[in-house]
Structure formats: C-alpha cells, structure tokens
Amino acid sequence: MSKGRVCLAYSGGLDTSTILKWLILEGYTVVCFLANVGQEEDWAAVEKKALALGAERMVIEDLQREFVEEIVFRAIQCNAIYEDRYLLGTSLARPVIARAQVRVAQQYNCDYLSHGCTGKGDDQVRFELAFKACNPSMKVIAPWRMPEFIQKFQGRADLLKFAAENNIPVSSTPKAPWSMDDNLVHCSYEAGVLEDPDHTPPKELWTRTIDPTDAPDKPYNFTLHFEKGIPVKLVTPDGEFTDSVELFKRLNKIGHDNGVGRIDIVENRFIGLKSRGCYDTPGLTIARLAHLDLEGLVLDSKVRKLRDQFITIEWSHCLYNGMYFSPEREFLENSIIFSQKHVTGEVRMSVYKGAAYVLGRKSDASNLYSQEDASMDSLETFQPMDTTGFIAIQAIRLEKFGLQKIKDGEPLCK
C-alpha cells in the first residue's frame, strides 16, 4: 500500500530524477509537476522520463502569462532591486511555481509536496513558505534536508551510482562547473568555480545575452509605452508588440542580442550566508530603466522618495525572502499600484554593446513637468523673489547649527 501521494517538482535532471525514484522506492505514489515559466526545456522528454521512472502522472503547466503579468510587471512598477544590483529573477518566479504546484497537488489529491532544493539555499525557503501560505495543511518532503537521504547521497558519485542501479538515464553532456536556473526573466549561475568570488565567469557561461564585444556595431533603437506603470506596447524597427508575454520576450531578445543585463555579485542570502551569483537579465534590465526614466517625468517628488525608501526596498526583500504570500507584500502592493496612476507615457531607448540608454520620453498623463516652468527664461510660474523667502526660512535651522558649531569650537568655516 502506498504511503501517500506526493506532488514532486520535477525537472528531469539527475537530482529530481533520483528523488522521484527514491520516493517510489520509499513507497510513495508520485505526481510530477513542472512549471513552464519560460525556461529552455525539452518538455516532451521530461514527461517521457518521469513516466518511465514510475511517476503516476506528469503535469506540465504554462505559467508564463501569470508570471509576467502578476509578478514581473509588478517588479517593473516598483523598480524592484535587491541590494542595489540584483533584479530578483529567480525569486520572482517562485510564487507562481509554488502556487501552481499546490493547485496540482490539490487536484490530484496529494498528501505531500516535495522539491529538490538544497538545504543551504533560499529556494527551499521560498517554495515552502509559499506552500504553507497556500495550503497550510499539506506536508512537505524536502529530501535534501532528510538525514537518511543525505547519508545515502553524499556526492555526485552516489547519485550516478543510484542512477545506474535504477535505470535513470543520465545526460551525456558533461555538467557545467556551476549550477544554473533559468526562466523568462533571467538565467542565474552559481556554485562550483563561481564560489571563488574573484574567479571571473568565463565567456561561455552566459546564456541569455551575447558577449558585449560580439554585439552589433550599431545601436538598436526602440520605444516602450507604459500605462499606469505597466509596459503595454513595444515599438521596434522589427514590429510592434502589445501582448504581455510577447512584448517581454521581445525585450529579452533585444537585450540578448546587444549584451544587456549581466551582473556578477556577492549577495546576502535570507539564510544568513553570503553567496556569489551571476545573472543575465536582458529584458527586465531594459524595462526597469525605461520605467525609472518615465517616473522621473511624471511622479511627484515626495511620493517618489517614500516609494523608493520603503516600497521598493521592502517589496524586493519580500520577494527575495520568499514572503510573496504575506500580509506585508499585499500591503506594499496596494501602494505600488496607487503610485502608478499617472505613470503613463513612452520612453525612447537605445541599446549598444552591453548598455541601455534613454533617448527621450513623453507623457500626457501628468502635469508635473512643464517646459514653460522649467525654462530658465520664463518667469511666469513663480517670482524668483519667492526663493529669497524660501531660503531664509530653510536657513533658520542651519544658521543655528553654524552658530552652535562656533560656540562648540568647531566652526564650519575653518
């Protein structure tokens, strides 16, 4: 008799194939699940392999649209960034994958959710926090945190031996000396040789962008249109794109072809450690820059400062830390949407050999920028004399500060 039914996040790779077989050997019935969030994959081969290994069922779901519209566009709306550098590519995909896995588990009456994340990374946290929020009653099997599993599989050699014994097909292409994870937004590279933070990633590592030195010798220009902070139209020499997924994929292609969006950083994991990661994130890098630029034109300065200081940083931390399904993320998101009421307009851009540039922007949605007002030649909007009073009032505190410094024997003007 089965110990119960497990919904396993299955990628077709050596790790999750081992887990699949091991679960079956342990007496579980396994429903395999694979989310299509835009990664490169031979979907049919994964399905065939899962069934061959004894999975009761292989469920593959295309989540690209909900991924783009529900999460990626929200990240663009708030200029999401982690520690000033990382665009959160992996973290953004986790909530839609985890929610879909719970959905599938419920549909097929599973008792358990399982995944192949390691016990030292943040992904296990992201998946499981999402599982528990989405369905607190479902139990989790995390083999890489189970003593009996870890004992059995102490290294890659153990996995290969188990594979040989259990007829698990193993890819003949040699494993890259780093691990990768990709989705519609980016590809990440970490571990292996990258664990030395001073080891420059080799040219062949990057998969989502060509090397800037190999990019075309001419800038490529295009225009991105936003409505309430959401990209709604991309106009390029090669056509217009308005469907969310297509538009985003085309931004990816533009970024890819021109080498835009590579970063190489050391970041702080939620799990207390620092780790080194390389990421190429072509489309989102471009879209974020365009959005930032448009906000310069249409967002009020005080709203912007509050948003930058609290919303952007906090939303990014929520996503990074796996707190998507949380009261605070919902609270922050309500503010993001409100802030974008007038973020409607278009941004003309250029990409060239690794970098993206803004060429110009316009908007009819906001009255905040006025060529008339900004002009140094026009005196219509306000009397320059007003500034005298403004300065005088602002200076009250500073004069006292200067006088106190003199009294304290540390004059500001030495």
Next chain:
Amino acid sequence: MSKGRVCLAYSGGLDTSTILKWLILEGYTVVCFLANVGQEEDWAAVEKKALALGAERMVIEDLQREFVEEIVFRAIQCNAIYEDRYLLGTSLARPVIARAQVRVAQQYNCDYLSHGCTGKGDDQVRFELAFKACNPSMKVIAPWRMPEFIQKFQGRADLLKFAAENNIPVSSTPKAPWSMDDNLVHCSYEAGVLEDPDHTPPKELWTRTIDPTDAPDKPYNFTLHFEKGIPVKLVTPDGEFTDSVELFKRLNKIGHDNGVGRIDIVENRFIGLKSRGCYDTPGLTIARLAHLDLEGLVLDSKVRKLRDQFITIEWSHCLYNGMYFSPEREFLENSIIFSQKHVTGEVRMSVYKGAAYVLGRKSDASNLYSQEDASMDSLETFQPMDTTGFIAIQAIRLEKFGLQKIKDGEPLCK
C-alpha cells in the same frame, strides 16, 4: 564712498561679468572669487578679465583635494545617488566652493556674498544655505532675484547690449544651445533645447566621455583598492595611482576614454519643479560600482539594508537640497564612516564601450563571505535540518494569512 565690499563668485562668463560690472556701477567694491574644483578653465584669462572690469582683487583657489577627499569619497562610501539615477556631481561641489567663498570674504573683509545663479534653480539654494551656515552674519546679493536687475536684463540681448556699453569682452564662439557646469566629477547639461525632455542630446553635447560607439574595440581592465570604503589605489596597465586627486582623475580618464557614465534624466528640483538634465560622470560611476560590489562581499546584510534605506537616500537628499552644513548631514556621516570599518579590499573591473563591469573581488578584512560556507557541497557550517525549523517558524504568520484569506473568501491558491 563704497557701499561695501562684495565677494562675488566670478567665472569670467557673460553673466557674472555683467554682475561684476553692475555691482561696481551700483557703488560696491568687488572681490572676485573662483574655485578650482577641477573644471576646464583658462585661469589666467579669468583673472585678467576680472581685474580689467574693475575687480579689486581676483582670488582663485584650488579646492580639488578637499573636494575629492571630503565630499566625493564620502559619496562613494555611501553609494550616493539621487532618485536612483543622478550621482549628484553639481551638488557635491557646492559645499566646498561656498565654504571657500565665505573664507575669502572673511579674509578680505567683505560685507556681502554674491553669485550669478538664476532664481529658478537649486544652485542658489545650495550656495546660500551654505553661506548662512558658515557665516550667518554675512549678507547675500543675488542679482537674479532682484527686481531692478531682472528688469534691466530681461534676456541675452540686454546682457550683450550692456557688455558692449561697458567694454565687457564677449566670447566669439557661439553659445551652445544649452547650459553647462563642470567640475572634477562631471559635466552637466541643461536648459535650451534640452527643455524638451523628448529631445535627444546631440552627440557633440557630451564633453567628459567619448561616444560609446567611438570607444576602443577592446575592454580595458584595472583594479581598484579600497580601505574603509575609500579608494586608495588604482592599478592599471598604464601605472598605479595612490594620490587621491590623481587616482580620481585617472578613473575619469578611464571612464572618458570608454564612454562610461552618461545619463539623461528628468529630476525633481528642491525648488518644487521638475527639470531635465544630462550628465556625464565617468570616474564616479566606476568608483561607485566598485564600492557597491565590495560591500556585497564584506557588509553585513542588516547593516546594509538600514544603510541603503536611510543613510544613502537621506545623505543624497541632503547634498542635493543644499543641506550639507546641517545637523542631519553630520548625523548621517557619522553612520557612514562607522559602516565602512571592514570595507577594505580590491575589485577587478573592466570598461567597454559605455559600460563598466566587475570581474572579481577579494578582501581579507571581513569574515562574512566564506567559500566553505557558501558551498552547496559542504555541510560543516550548519545542519540543513536547521532550515526546517527556520521555515516552520517563519511560516507561522503566513499560514495564518493563508487561512484568513480562505475565511475571507479570497484563497491564495485559486
């Protein structure tokens, strides 16, 4: 009899030459002051012109070292940035210039400080707030906010007419259709044709960076060393640089030659309006990236979040708003310095056709990154099993959130 002695910030241009002459005609004695903060200038010509126009004295001071060491390096230490884009080039120079002008005014017994800033910009605010903090008893003459002056000089034609009548030499090179301001850190371009935010700046506008398309076809690699967040050594194929000013100038050259550091934005002025500015900031763009990267390796995650959320943003606003000589800037700076205790190490970098990249970094000053810990293969530092408990505790709130959503009829997992 003289109405008093004025210390005028004098650049040799048409505006300040007009002000110089006008002040003299109004009955003031004028001491001219020009700060060398690294801008391009024919210093001898400026002095000659000032004296020819009747200035009592022309004082030129080289402030490059205090500018770099006291302000620019502090900006690097806190990754200063305004509205996510602008590296504050103009704002950074203002405090040292204003303080030196007060010093000169005191030295030559001036009663007034004067400048040629327009009445609609932020520079007047920055200068005058600094004046008032540094010496609250000194009065300010701001001609562009004086009704009688504005009446007299309603446009460039009036200035040229006055120049002709008063033997003020006028440059024969035609004025660019925008205004510029440069110093060691950057050159800014605004007004004129740039007032249309959708007007792309022409290629010839940029003075501090060559066009990325004209940059060398090969990446240029170098290494920047930091001690407590301060750049202390730059190692390049063309030599090593350790003197602060030389080092920074060499970073500028590297950025210049490879087209690094251009931005084109619409920003929020302190004076309530939005304005469009273009800036090329080669060296600081590179140094900021290197510093950010090193912090990834050595800064604690919680300190970093606090610093990002309040110090970086607030210090940048202080500088932008002319609040350098203020209690809050001093308060923030105390935190910046404290945060940099272990930000010592080196960053290998590359620049290529408009972009800068990090190739690797290392540090002996901090134990926070550990290749051993980060490795997915090592289980020494912590038991993966610990993560199970970590997740369980973190999930308590989220499970309740999920259950409340179900009760409210909005289940998280639809």
Next chain:
Amino acid sequence: MSKGRVCLAYSGGLDTSTILKWLILEGYTVVCFLANVGQEEDWAAVEKKALALGAERMVIEDLQREFVEEIVFRAIQCNAIYEDRYLLGTSLARPVIARAQVRVAQQYNCDYLSHGCTGKGDDQVRFELAFKACNPSMKVIAPWRMPEFIQKFQGRADLLKFAAENNIPVSSTPKAPWSMDDNLVHCSYEAGVLEDPDHTPPKELWTRTIDPTDAPDKPYNFTLHFEKGIPVKLVTPDGEFTDSVELFKRLNKIGHDNGVGRIDIVENRFIGLKSRGCYDTPGLTIARLAHLDLEGLVLDSKVRKLRDQFITIEWSHCLYNGMYFSPEREFLENSIIFSQKHVTGEVRMSVYKGAAYVLGRKSDASNLYSQEDASMDSLETFQPMDTTGFIAIQAIRLEKFGLQKIKDGEPLCK
C-alpha cells in the same frame, strides 16, 4: 469702486476685526467666513459684529461632521502623533476649514482669501498651502506679512487704538497671558508666559480637561468598538453612542471629566523654529490608545512595523506641515485604509485621574491571536524543536560577528 471681494477667515476677535475693518478701509468688499469645527463660540454675536463692522456677509458653516469623519478618524486609524507626543489637534482642523473657505469664496465670487495668522507660525502655511491646492488661481492677503500692515500695528496698543477709532467692540474680559485655539479635538495654549519653557502652565489654563487632582475618585469604565479602524460604537454606563460626532464628543466628555489628555511640550515648527505648546486633547487621547491596543490584537507584525515606520510618522508630518492636499498624503492614506481591513473589535477601557487604561480587548475579525497558540502549555501549533533550527539559522550572522570581534581584538564577552 471696490478693489475686489475678499473672503476673510473671521473669528470675531480683535485681530480679525481689525483686519476686517482695515480691508474695508483699503477699499475691499469683505465676505466673512467662520468654520464651526467644534470650538466654543457665540456664533450669533460673531455674525452681528461682522455685519456691524461692514462685512458684506457673514457665512458660518458647521464642519464638525466632515472634520471628525474625514480627518480625525483617519488620525485614529494611523495612530497619528507628531514627535512622539503631539496629537496634532490644530493641524487636523486646518484642511477642512481652508477647503470650506475656498468653497465659500468661490460661491460668493471672491477674488481673494485672507486670514489673521501671524507671520511666524505654521498656521499661515497650513491655510495657504491648502488654499493654493484647492484653488491655485485665488490670491491671498496675509496682513501680518504685509509691511504696511505690520508698520501700522506694531503691538496690542495699536490694535486697541484702531479699535477705538473705528468702533470695533473690544471684549472687556482681560486677555489671558497666552493665546488659545480650540476645536472639537483639543485646545492649544502657547505664547505669552508660556514662551519660557520652564514656566509651568497654571491650573486655570486648561479648558478641555479638569485637573486630575479634581477628577472623580473612582475609575470610569466604558467600551469602544471599531470597524476597520474607525470608532463605531461607544458603550458607557450613561448610554451608547454610534453617531460619529456624538461619539467623539462623548469621548471628549469622558476625557474631560477625568483629566485625560494633557501634554506640555517643545515642538519643532515647520517654520524652522522651536516653540512651546500645551494641549489638552481628551477624546482623541483615549481613542488613539484604544486603537493602538486593538491593533496589537489584530494587525500582522510586519505590516505594523512598516506602518509605524513610515505611514504614521509621514502622515503626521504631512498634517503638521500643512501638506494635507498633497500627493503624498493621498498616497499614505491609501495605505492606512488598506492596513485597517481587519481592525474590527472592541476595547474595554478605564479612565482615572489623568490616565487612561485598557482593561481588555476582543475581535472576531482576525485569526492572528490564538489563545491556543500562545499558550505555553500547548504544543499543537508548532514543534518547540523547530525553534532550534530557527535559532541556528538566525545565529549564522551573529557567530561571524562574534568571531570577527575576537579577530579585531574586541571580544563581545570580556
């Protein structure tokens, strides 16, 4: 011929009566406006006096309901407080008064708005910023900032002389040696003898609360019910109150009778100076405490921290600085409302001789507090063993910190 029609904020006092007469003498037609925001006033006498002095019309509007429901209840929802002490009584009333004055001015075709605020306080800023947001095209006459007016009226003697010459009735009751401003929320006392911050306000100063030493010898108990953060029912031994204005007035009475809500502080004005103010704020003090307490029971911890750190402080500053009609206040308010979704429940309270106490609270709206979970005796919700892992992961950073300290020669455990 009239110079135009002015809508003057008229209180019937010596200052605004002088302004009214002076405006008429200057050639203006004056429409007087008085807002009823709950202050103590002989409305008929004010009207009679205005008309007697030559006002074209006296408009008195009861704004109590919009004041309570639109502003005061919002303050309760976000626990508004300025500099940890001040409940913002004066600032809260300004937006509804200013908006109504603009409405009246528009209705009676006025060209100008005028008020009697001094030129050194924050109220002038609050009124005029609201005027300009509500109707940017309307001009403002602020006599206490007009040189000709200030010259003419250099002290109280000048006002009394003018009153005598112009048949302005002057109250025979001697003026208190401080100034007061009251509304439904509080009464403020400042200036005069209070300008010495070490001068204790005399017992007779306070008008909205009896002296705690004179309060009843027995605690008075009652229960306040909230829905989404809004007080909706007050149950007392003397009856139930559900109408917003009546409920708030009854809270005032409870506070008044028991001496609750007095503070005496030195605060930072928006206008760069510090000033000393005394305030008695009976009802709002009680309602704020009840609301804070209920949030303890029902608000998620992370949402609460975000709300405390940015919404509460920023909304309070908006109101204090006269930025009610601003994009940032609207942005913050959107978050306040969202945060209150589950702040529904009741709080039992007691007041006694100057202080308010919470006796208990309950709510069916949130599942966050669970007697079962909280119990030290129950082990259902989570395995205590989970905490071991939680601590282990949280400790990773701290262990490194401790080791670094040892390396740096400053061990944490001396």
Next chain:
Amino acid sequence: MSKGRVCLAYSGGLDTSTILKWLILEGYTVVCFLANVGQEEDWAAVEKKALALGAERMVIEDLQREFVEEIVFRAIQCNAIYEDRYLLGTSLARPVIARAQVRVAQQYNCDYLSHGCTGKGDDQVRFELAFKACNPSMKVIAPWRMPEFIQKFQGRADLLKFAAENNIPVSSTPKAPWSMDDNLVHCSYEAGVLEDPDHTPPKELWTRTIDPTDAPDKPYNFTLHFEKGIPVKLVTPDGEFTDSVELFKRLNKIGHDNGVGRIDIVENRFIGLKSRGCYDTPGLTIARLAHLDLEGLVLDSKVRKLRDQFITIEWSHCLYNGMYFSPEREFLENSIIFSQKHVTGEVRMSVYKGAAYVLGRKSDASNLYSQEDASMDSLETFQPMDTTGFIAIQAIRLEKFGLQKIKDGEPLCK
C-alpha cells in the same frame, strides 16, 4: 565519568531545579549561574538549594550596574519602545545575563550552556543568539526543546512527581495563575489566566506599582538632570541621587509609590505568534518621558525625525528579537550616542495616581530654542515676509496636484 560540564541558568524555581537534577542524572556536572539584575530573590536560599541538589558550584553575580549603564540608559537615550507601547523590560536584561553566563561558563571550563526557557517564547532566542555571538563554540542544552525531556515532563504534575522522587523542595505558596519575570526595570506577567486577552488582570497581579487608586492624594514633584541623554542627577524632596543604580532605583520607587508605568498589551513575538503581556515599569516610564521632553527642547528637527523613524524603532526591534550582539545594533548605537551630544539639561516632573507629567525644562547646551525667536511679538530673527516666498515655493507641487485633480475630474474642493 561526566558527560561534560554544563553552565545552567538557575533560578531556584521548580523548572530549573528539575533541569538541574535531570542534567545530573543524565551524567553531566553542573555549574549553576544566577544573575542579579535587580529582581527580588532570596540569594542565599537559591545557592543552598543548588548545592543541595548536586550542583558543583553556584555562581551569583551582581550585574545591576552594567545593566543600568550599558543597556537601560541606552534605551532611555533612544526612547526605546516596542510597538508603541512596550518598554522592553525583559529584553533589556537578556544581553547582560547571557554574556555573564558565557563568562562564567568559560571561567569554569564548561562545555555547555543550558537554560529553562520554554520552546515557544522569545527568551530562548534571546539567550541563545547572545550565547552564539559571545562564544560560537559553546553548545546549548535547551531541555524544553528536547523530545526526551518534553515527553517526560508533560505538565506540572510530572514536575511535582519528579520533585518528590528527587527531594527537590517545592515552595508551599501556591503558584500564581500567571508567570512572572522581574528585573530592575520591570516585572512582566503573562500566560495562565492572562492568555484570554479580554481578562482584566486582577489588582493583586501588579508587584512593581501600587494601584493608582491607592496612590497618594498629592502629586510628587522632582527634577531629572541629563548629560548627553544620560540621567545623571535626580533631585527630589527626599534627597538627591547621582549614582546610576541608586538614581534608577529611586525613579522606580517614585513610580511605584504613585502607580506609574502599567501597561497591558497584545504584542508580536519574534517567534511568529502574538502573546498578551502585562508589565509594570515605573522608573523607565518616567525617565523615558523626561528624555523625550528634553529632546523637544534641544534636538534638531531633521535629526529627530531620522532618529525616530530608524534608530528608535530598529534598536527596539534588535533588543526585542535578541539581536543585541549584532552588527546592526552596534551600527545603530553609534548613531544614538552621536545624536545625544547636546541632550543636556533638566526636566521638572510630577507624578500623580498613575500618570507622569512634565512641568518644565531647561538647557544651556543647545541654542535651538530661543524665547526671542519663538515669540510672536518679536520680528528680529526673520522677516515675516520671507514666509510668503517659503509658502510660494512649497505650493508649486501642490498647485499642480490641485490642477491635476481638476483635470482628472476629482477636484479637491468639492
């Protein structure tokens, strides 16, 4: 042979006596440690009991001075408060206790640290995070999280049975229906009947304050002096106190005698749950109010806002969450100390039947408050006319906001 030497935090109560005996029976040698942080205790009896039960040694250390000077005064300097209500009494004591326990463990060559905290509370987290920062190599035995211990002792009956079997003396006074923890700062009451958040604590619960209704019928006045934010002198009708510990104890007595400092709240534990706690905190409540008041007089407004928004809230969270020995607490503390440079002066206060009041304050250390400036009658400091310009510039954004609202069909002035 001994399994090793354990340093056990031993209070003499039933729980830790059981643990002591159990550890011995398990084969450990036990050094007992008890910190004197100002709680009420029969020290000799505890020692006698520990030795009688088989402890190798009983170490009692008086930590009152380091507790007050290193932690409590820091809390006062930053007005520490958790969730707007809780003065952190328990959390403040933990770091000094934990550090001393590590010190003792090191001195007596212990291999383990042990404590009797439950597995569902925050205290275990606070102790163990401090242990791990202070000495990462020392192992922890937390019996209430060990399955074998929990199995054995499932309720109080099991503990009493074990006590009887092992000659552990049990107090004959019946246990209160709640648990208590006290130190110099406060006494906390939680669990038991208090788990119902609507159950009002009975009058006899409170131990550190008399009931306000029983307090003297006359206010008691005194003056508290600060230097750089630290209380340095307390002047009362009953004498002056300048020694840190004596001064604080006298504040406690004043608060106690007048019923000041009781709160009853539901708070968010670090460990994901909400819990209800009652606390009486007499002296710190008074000292915090005095400090807040003095800061009103001497602290710059912008520094204060930054400090309130970041330092106060974050330092309080650090302490509450057991993160005292952390990089972020050290970072915040550096800011606290810097902010207090001019917080020197005296505050006259009064306490009466449950509440504390400020009567007046003065300071020579800061020039920020000026009676001359604040006076509405004086026009020396600034020209009221300046405010016109100040308002005009501040209004630029707001006018645009008002106009945008009209364009959007939602005029601000309906």
